Amino acid sequence: MGNSARDKSLLSKMDRRTFIKVSGAVGVVAAAGGIEGILLSRTPPAYAQGVRLHWVRWVDFIPEADVELKRQATEASIDLGANVQLETINGNDIQARITSAIQSGSGADIFMMMYNWPQLYQNALVDMSDIANAVVKDQGDFYGIYRPSMDINGKWMAMPHSIVGNAIAYRKSWFKEVGFTQFPKTFDELHKATIALKKKGRPYGQTLGHTFGDAPTWTYPLTWAYGGAETDPAGKKVVLASKGTRDAVSFMRAFYKDSCDEGGLAWDDTDNNRAFHAGQICGTLNGASIYIVAKRQKDKIRDDNGNPMYLDIDHALLPAGPAGEQQLYLSMSHAVMKYSKNQKLAKDFILWLHKKENFRRWLVVSDGYNVGANTAWENDPMWQTIDEPLKLFRTAARTTRIFGYAGPSTAKATEVFSKYIITDMYAKAVQGMNPEDAVRWAETQLKGIYEA
């Protein structure tokens, strides 16, 4: 598959004609770009003989990225002589589909995986080591977060794809008004700054609800930044109830009352975006989507002076606690299901997806919301031309941990995560529970899972 561009297009044309002759139908309508693009690519192909490869991903927070992927699916269909169909569903619903697919032994061929789901579903996934190693050879090593998430007994059970970084999006001018030309570097400084801001009616925004994105990406790193951890490095003993965790919880309790929008307990992953765009909060931890959407809708999203808001938005990494600066990012991968009848085709497709030119196109369209799974993508020229506030995301993935720290990130860690135990620990404290009691409650829950 190393044709030059011109040959490739000729080849494609020829393939297309033959393809049509053979199967007698037209492929998926090429996306036109923009929102209409996604929504227009709806004609179901009707191949008489083509093999269908069903690929399921979440609905991307950057709509244009999905448009690009659908376009790539069409192109891949032609290149591979099959019918690649991308289905995007709400991120919250993916696990229901995966579960019923695995249990019933039939469903999509490729599922997108988040965090350490490959650990959870490992017995139903196909070994992707050959693909992973090929891509490593081509593009360099993966980020450190991937091994604990999906390397099981030396085998890659899923193919790392990308990482959604998060950082604090904040209003530069407002922070400047309270004396912070640079974003606060520690949690205590952030507390100070935001107390002043809340007094001006511009609180900080953080969700403590049952969300899979914005809540854990704050609560886990906050715990780590104060020295807390879920288990010991062996992953057997629960060590949550430490001074570090208690300090973190006490901090959060004070921080919430003094500085945060108290509606945050009810927020899901989208509420902080909307609150920010409505000028209700001064800052919030999020992916790059707040900035990107503000820029793309600069006529609709404006600040109090009538100027486009995106000009006033900048990003900063999570502040540091006594134990340093920590992050939890949303790492994504693709897994091929064992029950699939098209495993080879699926693997070929994923290899195709990771070809430098294809992957790059998707990455560029994501505009910094995603970073590539391989560290080498940091050096891609796109980062030079990307907007200043987004540059921070380039190296974001370097210092991340995954839940289950300090032990390996096994299915038990997923259980803790999916029961929102860590997040609820903070939510309970914020709602009035004594930090001691909140931590003890969380520890009991963890013990029930790890040491039962």
Add this chain to the structure above:
Amino acid sequence: MDHEFADQVGSVAGVEAALPRPHVERPWSLMYLLDNERFLAVVLLAPALLLLGAFIAYPFVMGIWLSLSDTSVGNLGHFVGLQNFVRAWDDSIFRTAFKNTFIYTFWATLFKLALGMWLAVLLNRHFRANRIIRAVVLLPFIVPTVLSTFAWKWMFDPTFSVLNWLLFRVGIIADKLPFLSNGTWAMGCAIVVNIWRGMPFYAISFLAGLQTINPDLHEAASLDGANGWQRFWYLTWPLLKPLTVVVVVFSIIQTFSDFQLIYVLTGGGPANSTHLLATYAYQVGVAAGLLGQGAAISLFMFPVLFIVVWIQLRYVRRLEGV
């Protein structure tokens, strides 16, 4: 065979003219068989039993097996007895969800009953817009739950709530109400949405019942000096009891196992204060992949519902039987 059938049917149509035909004429005809009560019963019940058997009984049994095993996604389970049930009971989140389910069901049902009855009494009059109002009143019940709950979610949204706006403008509040961000409030809001959605069903059902009550009875009662409330309590209410039981039983079953509303409105938060058994079972079974435990949590609903239903059915039988 068809001949005979046509004959017999023909005889029904010409009932007055035909002479009675003894059944013994063609002993082994299909009609004879179908005349046999037992055979007919089997034939009539077969479709329902087959469908329910295939799509409920069998999965139900599998569900029970799941709950007695340590199955997780993609992994074969082994029999572990009642371990999942014990474990669930020890789990404080489970106990919270269990308690929440009762609170949710109790308050929602109570209000749906009271408000539904009141609305039915109001609708049980003749006025011009009757038909339109009855159809309009059904709307909350018809609109897909997911969509209406989203609308409510946005009405309660901390940043954009139209309810906050309204109350603020009218001067009742000075700062926004914590609709979904406070545990107790969130449960209250969920109950309100459930009432909003379910009340029309109660109202229309009671309306049907009210129309069977002979208006002369009401005349007689008011002539005897009973006022509106007394007439209702001593006359209407007792007559409606059988209907009430049926409606309440079905409603309790639906509300107790409610999933969609909470899932969309709060996801069980904040801090598990609105988790119900169904949403928690889903979270454990699907998000954490622990199918055995999820099944066990779901099954806790079953005996409770069974007892509730049994009590009410006995009550009905007492009313009927005596």
Add this chain to the structure above:
Amino acid sequence: MVEQQWRKWAYCYIPLALFVIGLIFPFYWMLITAIRPDSELYRAWRAVNNAPFWTFHPTVAHVEDLMAKTMFPQWLWNTFFIAIASTIISLFCGLLAGYALARLHFPMVGTLGTAIFVTYLVPPTLLFIPLANIIRDFQLGDTPWALVLTYPTFMIPFCTWLLMGYFKTIPRELEECARIDGATRFGAMLRIIFPVAVPGILSAGIFAFTLSWNEFLYALVFLASPERKTVSVGVVSELIRGDIYFWGQLMAGALLGSVPIAFIYSFFVDYYVTGLTGSIKG
């Protein structure tokens, strides 16, 4: 006379108006949201220019987007087809079973009646995993038939119960006469009893249809292709794209997915009411 009028207003019209407002208010709000231009949609509740109850620039752009750019019409059709098909199946089963349980004498009549009712108690959150296996075994995955066959599981018990009650109110004399005149049991059932039960059938049908229209979990899990989705699943997955809720289209979808049904119902409401009336007498 004045006193009478006052009473009427206080006890009747005002409470009625309050009920109607309370029930319909969210729909009014949905309507306004559906015709409100995007630029006005996201204003904080305390913002000075926030006017949630009216808009001076109504737009049909959202409805257009919904109908033309998503597969909403397809979803509407899918949901409708599945609802009608599963309702017909449920009514068929429920009718026959209801008659058998109400009228015929045979061993275990009580037990079977209870058994049918008990299946209603099994929660879908438990069933959907084992059901996924069955759907696969019958190769019904990603077809509307997966739903057409599984929805009756929660519709049949209610239909059976309702119709059973209804049949009990029909005087036995009707059948006795027919049989004396030579009709078979089966014939009498078909020709005499069922026509009389039409209101009950309609009311059970309406309720069953609504249950099907509303269902979400099975539709989410058993359907995959966008063109096969139902309104609930399709709207949620297509119009909630990550961060962005397309509120205008979402609310337009909610309205279009319910108001036409309500309109159709309005013609049947009288039947629905008489149907329940009949079933309750028994």
